[in-house]
Structure formats: structure tokens, C-alpha cells
Amino acid sequence: MNLGILAHVDAGKTSLTERLLYEAGVIDEIGSVDAGSTRTDSLALERQRGITIKSAVVSFALGDRTVNLIDTPGHPDFIAEVERVLSVLDGAVLVVSAVEGVQAQTRVLARTLRRLRIPTLVFVNKIDRLGARHGELLADIERRLTPAIVPMGVPHGLGTRAAGFTPFAAGDPAPTGRLVEVLAEHDDALLAAYVGDAAVPPADRLRAALAAQTGRALTHPVYFGSAVTGAGVTALTAGLRELLPAAGGSPGGPVAGTVFKIDRGPAGERIAYVRLRSGTVRVRDTLRFGRGGEREAKVTGVAVFEQGAVVRRDAVTAGRIGLLTGLTEARIGDPVGAPEQARESDRHFPPPSLETVVAPVRPADRGALHAALTQLAEQDPLINLRRDDVRRETHVSLYGEVQKEVVQATLEADFGIEVVCRATTTIHVERLTGVGEAVEVMGGDGNPFLATVGLRVEPAPEGAGVAFRLGVELGSMPYAFFRAVEDTVRETLHQGPHGWRIPDCVVTMTHSGYAPRQSHAHATFDKSMSSTGADFRQLTPLVLMAAVRRAGTAVHEPMHRFRLEAPEWALGTLLPVLARLDAVPNATVTAGRACVIEGAVPAARVHELEQRLPALTSGEGLWEAAFDHYRPVRGPAPERPRTDHNPLNREEYLLRVVRRVTSG
Structure with missing residues (x-):
């Protein structure tokens, strides 16, 4: 079974991993996050900072089953690492702190686990800590994560070192009633018994139904305990063995x-x-x-x-x-x-919305820096290296400031390269506002390439991606030339007229033509007389950008949805600040001495708002935010410097590509 441990940062998932390994006899002594001695946080930077940065795999035996336990980062800046793990899980344990409760990242992870239908147990950790809660926290989990929870026991001695967890015994009336009520939502036989006030089904029947519904991600058993003291971990281990499914697949099938x-x-x-x-x-x-x-x-x-x-x-x-x-x-x-048997993982979280320029302190390290960043991009493709050869700069994409600090520290610690990172900027996108077409004919005025390319661009719904279609016969020219056009279209769309990526559109090839392979008499192949893939790769950006310019684009900025809980007295101070930061409150609810504000805020303003919140609420504000959508930029469209040969400027492009300016 491939099992993921997921949580908001500092909820204690790495400590739980250590405890599970200790209980299974894999390690003789439990490591400490604070001391930097845990088994899965093996990077020096992880030990120094006390956070998980890279997912790590460690195994242990659970009865006759081998469990591959995958510890994942909890900090939202490293959500891409979590995304990669989700595609390989058979089950998950979502860790919630008994003190801090349901936090921003907890909700993001819970929504994703439900959407992907990954069987999940909930482990409420830190019951030995002062301020640990039980009934109130269960209600919070039910309200903010999922109503389909089944408490598997009751904690006692909360907030003391003697805190423990007593699993419910089979047949206990109160927990059995709750169990039947939750299971009846997806079991008609149980529902009939529940509504008809028939006899309560036997314990083994309820346990089998619980295992079946947990395996289908319909129900989520909840355990309480402490990874530090070991309380409740035995019950959790039993739940892993009895309630989560093993990995499937036939060893004799196709790879x-x-x-x-x-x-x-x-x-x-x-x-x-x-x-x-x-x-x-x-x-x-x-x-x-x-x-x-x-x-x-x-x-x-x-x-x-x-x-x-x-x-x-x-x-x-x-x-x-x-x-x-x-x-x-x-x-x-x-x-x-084989492609038809392989499963491609979908994106579960939005891409990074921030970027920075990474520059070496010593100019002589420029080449080594690019090599080091390339190696880091192997491990995290979403840092999305963007090299600007004109300005000799390298841009990397980010989820937040902590990730930027980690990239900077990693380059110095692992590669010996001291770097500076410039101020973080927001990554925008461009969306087509209409339909545009352009065509360049082989032999026509101003076309120095042995290729004919015609393209039409149209807007596509948000999230649809880039679709490339053929409006010409597939046999009208060699397939390699069509592939060269498609690959170049996708690459060129990374920089629209304002320099931002165009993520969603339909591109149709409307015209095609090529010069067949030929040569002079008694001579070898002459590429000056015959089309090559380079002709299509070099002509396509000119045609595509001409079509995009005719269609028109609008620059959009990333928006985060937010939820802010604060004391009621702070409302009069918060609302003007939110307005100045261009946040748009959608709902404000006041209950007693607390208020809850929900709305949207530009991604560029999130970090500033997080920094100001403690002072505005005397440290009592609870903030959570996550990417939600893009909206058109208000005011002048921000420009991003181009890093290509600039097909928007025909003369400049041809000078760089073919080293000459053609007539026309």
C-alpha cells in the first residue's frame, strides 16, 4: 500500500511518520523535527528549518502488507511536491492539530483528496498539548472538511502528558448510532434499517460496510492521539490495516x-x-x-x-x-x-503565480548557476526556468517567499553558488479576445522560408488548455512538418503580445505547403531547394503572432479567494485596508464577538496582507487563501520582457533568424 501523510505545516505529520516507523520496528529511536534527526527529513535544509521540503518514501511491514509511507511537505509554498505524490497513492492520512484545528492547507488538501477519491483517515494529533480540543474540533472538521466523518473512539486527559485514546467497543450504543447514520447515506439496506427502526446490524456487518465505504472515499474515520507520546497510534495502525485498500494491478499485465x-x-x-x-x-x-x-x-x-x-x-x-x-x-x-495503457496525472493545484530573477553574486558563476537550476528543475518542473539571453537573466516561478529562500539556500549549500533573488513579481496570463488568422505563402513577398503556414486562433474556455487542429489534409505534407508546426505553436504561446503565456485557445492550421526533397543532377540532397523542419519552426512564430495580434488579447491577473476570521472590533479597521489592497469582500458575517470575511484578493497583495494581519487584529486573525481564478487587469496592461527572437517585430525577427532582411 502506498500511503501519503498530508497536513498543514506544523501539524505533526513528520513526527507521526517517525512514530509509525518506531512502532513497526524499523527504527530504534524516534527522531525529532526540532533536533533535525528525523528519518524522512534527510536534506540539511529540512533539518535546519524543521520543515519538509521534498517528499520522502520509507517503508514498513503492516501484517502481510508492505506500506510505502510517503511524507509530504505541509507548507503551501511546496504544494507542487504534494501534487506529484497524489497520483501514486492508494490511501492517505490527513493530520489535523488538536490545538490549531482545521487550517488553510488542511482544507485545500481535504478538498483535493475528496475530488480524487483517495481513501483517507483523519488523525487528530497533539492531544497532549495545552489547548487540545475534542467535541468542538470534531464539529469543525464536520463543518469545514467533510460531514462524512466517523469518530473511532474518544480521547481523555486532553492537554496533559497522560492524554490517551480509547477506541469504541463493538456494540456501544452512542457511537454505533452515529456510525449507522453516516453509513446509511450510501447503503440502502442500512438506510432501511435506520429509518424503519429495525434491529441494529451486527458489529461485523457495520465494520465491513465501514471498510467498503472508506475504501471508496465516501466515509472518513477519525482518530485522536499524539505522535510524540504514541497515544492513539496503535488504533490508527489497526485502521490502516483494516480500512484502507491495498495496491492493485497485475504483475503479468502490460507495463x-x-x-x-x-x-x-x-x-x-x-x-x-x-x-x-x-x-x-x-x-x-x-x-x-x-x-x-x-x-x-x-x-x-x-x-x-x-x-x-x-x-x-x-x-x-x-x-x-x-x-x-x-x-x-x-x-x-x-x-x-505503452501510451494507451499509461495513466497521465491531471493537475490538482494551480500553477505558481509568482516569479523572481535569480542572479549569481559572482558573474563567473553564471554558467554553473544555469546548470544547477536545470538540475533543480528536474526535481521540480514547476519552477519553470525561463532564460533571457538578451539580458542574461534566469527567471524561476514560485508559490511564495519561503520557496524563494529555500531555492537561494539550496544553491549555496548544495552547489556552492551564492545568488541574489530580486523582488517577487506576479505572473499574469493573456487571453484571446477574438478570432484572428494569418498566412505566409512559400515564395511570397517577404517569406524567406520554404514553407507555407496558415493559422487561425480562437479563444477557449478557461482551463481548456491549448488545442491544435488541422484544417488541411493530413497527407498534404510529411507528418514531421505538421509536428514541427504544432510543437512551435505550443512553445510560441508561452509569450503573447504583452509577454505573458496564452494558456487557453484553439489553433487551427488552415494552409500548408512545402518543397519536396530534391537535388541538382548527380548531387546529394540540397536543403536550399527542399523544405526542412527548420523552415516550419522558424516561420510558424511569425504567422501565429500575426494571427494573435489580429485576434487581440487581454492581460489577466491571478486572484486568490480568502477567508478571514477576526475579532468583531477589528472589522472597522480591516475593511478599509482590504479596499486599499484591491480585495473584494463577497460576504461578511458577524457572530458574537467574531466576524468572518470571505472574498477575493489579487495574488500580488496576499503576502502584504498576511504581514499586516497580526497588527490589525492583535494577533487574533485567522487567514487562509488559495488561488481561485484570473480576472482582467484594471488599468494599463503590465508588460513582460520577451526572451525570444520577438516575432512581433518582423524585421528584428528575420535579422536574428535568417541574418538578413527580406524585401516586402
Whole structure:
């Protein structure tokens, strides 16, 4: 079973991982997050900061089942690391602090787990801490996470070192009534018994129904305990064994899996973490991988996780996580196996909405910096390196300021490169406002390329992505030329007329033409007389940007939805500040001495608002925010410097691409 431990930062998930490993006999002593001695936080930076930055896998035996336990980051700046893990899970434990309760990241994770239908147990941690809650917190979980919760016992001695957890005994009237009520929502037989006041079903029937509904992510059992003292962990372990499903897949089936993590070994070799869903992969097998299965490589080594260690094996089978070497071109998210059998993971969280320029303190380190950032991008593709050769700058995408600090510290600690990061800026997008067409004909005035390309661009719904379609016959020219046009279209759309990415549109190829392969008499192939892929790759940006300019674009900025709980007396101070920061409150509710404000705020203002909130609310404000949508920018559209050959300026583009200006 591949099990994820997820939580808001500081809820105690890494401590819970340590406790589970200790209870399973994998480690002899429980590590401390504060002391930097935990098993899964192996990076020096993780130990220094006391937070999880990279997901880590460690295994232990649970009866006759091997559990691959995946500890994930809790800080929202590293949500991309969590996203990659979600695609490989059979089940999850969502950790909630008994003191802080349901927090911003808790809600984001819970929504995603429900949407993906990942079977989930809830573990309320830190019952030994002063301020730990029970009934109030259960009501909060039911109200803010999911109503389909089933408490599996009752805690006692809250807020003391003697705090413990007593599981409900089979047949206890009060908990049995709650259990029947929740299970009846999805079980007609139980519903009939519940409504008809018939006899309560036997305990084993209820336990089987609970396991079935938990496995279908319809019901979520809740346990209380403490990872530090071990209270409640035995009951949680029993729940893992009885209520969560094991990994499926046939070892004899066709190979199919997903690359969810890329790492480097001691010798710098690339290691691909692959969750295998079907088939068996052996050393020296040749594997196909990539979105279309377009790449292949020979597996030179296989390792698996067993009882807390990484063990070399000759093969890895379905259901397990394999560490494969030899796949030197593998990227995170790549399906492994035949394209029609491989599962591509969808995006579960929004992309980063911030970026910064990373520059070396010593100019001589410029080349080494790019190599180091390229290696970091292997492990986290969403940092999205954007190199500006004109200004000799490298941009990286971010989720927040903590991630920027981590990138800076990692470059210095792991690569010996001291860098400075410029002020964080917001990443906008451009959306088409109409339909536009353009065409360049081979041999026509001003077209120096042996290619004819015509393109039409149209807006697509938000989130639809870029669709490329053919409005010409597929056999009208070699397929490689069509592929060159499509690849170039997708690349060119990363920079619209204002320099921002155009994420959602339909591009249709309306005209095509090429010069067939030919040569002079008794001579070899002459590319000056015959079309090549380069002709189409160099002409397409000119045509596409001409069509986009005719269609028109509007720049949109990212907006976060927010929820702010504060004392009622602070409302008069908060509302003017929110207005000055361009936040738009949608609802304001006052209950007793507290008020709740919900609305939307520009992503560029979130960090400033978070910094000002403690002073505005005397430290009593509770804030949560997450990306929600894009809205048109108000006022002048922000421009982003281009990093390409600028196809918007025909003369400049042709000077750079073909080193000459054509007539016309």
C-alpha cells in the first residue's frame, strides 16, 4: 500500500511518520523535527528549518502488507511536491492539530483528496498539548472538511502528558448510532434499517460496510492521539490495516506506471521514482515513456523500499514503487509503458503565480548557476526556468517567499553558488479576445522560408488548455512538418503580445505547403531547394503572432479567494485596508464577538496582507487563501520582457533568424 501523510505545516505529520516507523520496528529511536534527526527529513535544509521540503518514501511491514509511507511537505509554498505524490497513492492520512484545528492547507488538501477519491483517515494529533480540543474540533472538521466523518473512539486527559485514546467497543450504543447514520447515506439496506427502526446490524456487518465505504472515499474515520507520546497510534495502525485498500494491478499485465519524483544518486546518476500500476519491470528491460511513448531507454538498475531501506532487486512488480536508473531523459509526470495503457496525472493545484530573477553574486558563476537550476528543475518542473539571453537573466516561478529562500539556500549549500533573488513579481496570463488568422505563402513577398503556414486562433474556455487542429489534409505534407508546426505553436504561446503565456485557445492550421526533397543532377540532397523542419519552426512564430495580434488579447491577473476570521472590533479597521489592497469582500458575517470575511484578493497583495494581519487584529486573525481564478487587469496592461527572437517585430525577427532582411 502506498500511503501519503498530508497536513498543514506544523501539524505533526513528520513526527507521526517517525512514530509509525518506531512502532513497526524499523527504527530504534524516534527522531525529532526540532533536533533535525528525523528519518524522512534527510536534506540539511529540512533539518535546519524543521520543515519538509521534498517528499520522502520509507517503508514498513503492516501484517502481510508492505506500506510505502510517503511524507509530504505541509507548507503551501511546496504544494507542487504534494501534487506529484497524489497520483501514486492508494490511501492517505490527513493530520489535523488538536490545538490549531482545521487550517488553510488542511482544507485545500481535504478538498483535493475528496475530488480524487483517495481513501483517507483523519488523525487528530497533539492531544497532549495545552489547548487540545475534542467535541468542538470534531464539529469543525464536520463543518469545514467533510460531514462524512466517523469518530473511532474518544480521547481523555486532553492537554496533559497522560492524554490517551480509547477506541469504541463493538456494540456501544452512542457511537454505533452515529456510525449507522453516516453509513446509511450510501447503503440502502442500512438506510432501511435506520429509518424503519429495525434491529441494529451486527458489529461485523457495520465494520465491513465501514471498510467498503472508506475504501471508496465516501466515509472518513477519525482518530485522536499524539505522535510524540504514541497515544492513539496503535488504533490508527489497526485502521490502516483494516480500512484502507491495498495496491492493485497485475504483475503479468502490460507495463504501465507514472514517474512522480526525480532524484540524483551518489554518482550524479538520475533516479526515476516510478509507481508501477501494471506489469513487471526488470533490469535490462527497454522501457518506453513520455506523453506519447516517444522516448525509450534501457533500465540499468532497479531498487525498491523494504523495511525502512532501499534494496537492490532484479525487478519491480505492479503496486510497488521502483527506483529505476537508466531513464536519463525521464521527467516528472511521464507515463511509463505503452501510451494507451499509461495513466497521465491531471493537475490538482494551480500553477505558481509568482516569479523572481535569480542572479549569481559572482558573474563567473553564471554558467554553473544555469546548470544547477536545470538540475533543480528536474526535481521540480514547476519552477519553470525561463532564460533571457538578451539580458542574461534566469527567471524561476514560485508559490511564495519561503520557496524563494529555500531555492537561494539550496544553491549555496548544495552547489556552492551564492545568488541574489530580486523582488517577487506576479505572473499574469493573456487571453484571446477574438478570432484572428494569418498566412505566409512559400515564395511570397517577404517569406524567406520554404514553407507555407496558415493559422487561425480562437479563444477557449478557461482551463481548456491549448488545442491544435488541422484544417488541411493530413497527407498534404510529411507528418514531421505538421509536428514541427504544432510543437512551435505550443512553445510560441508561452509569450503573447504583452509577454505573458496564452494558456487557453484553439489553433487551427488552415494552409500548408512545402518543397519536396530534391537535388541538382548527380548531387546529394540540397536543403536550399527542399523544405526542412527548420523552415516550419522558424516561420510558424511569425504567422501565429500575426494571427494573435489580429485576434487581440487581454492581460489577466491571478486572484486568490480568502477567508478571514477576526475579532468583531477589528472589522472597522480591516475593511478599509482590504479596499486599499484591491480585495473584494463577497460576504461578511458577524457572530458574537467574531466576524468572518470571505472574498477575493489579487495574488500580488496576499503576502502584504498576511504581514499586516497580526497588527490589525492583535494577533487574533485567522487567514487562509488559495488561488481561485484570473480576472482582467484594471488599468494599463503590465508588460513582460520577451526572451525570444520577438516575432512581433518582423524585421528584428528575420535579422536574428535568417541574418538578413527580406524585401516586402
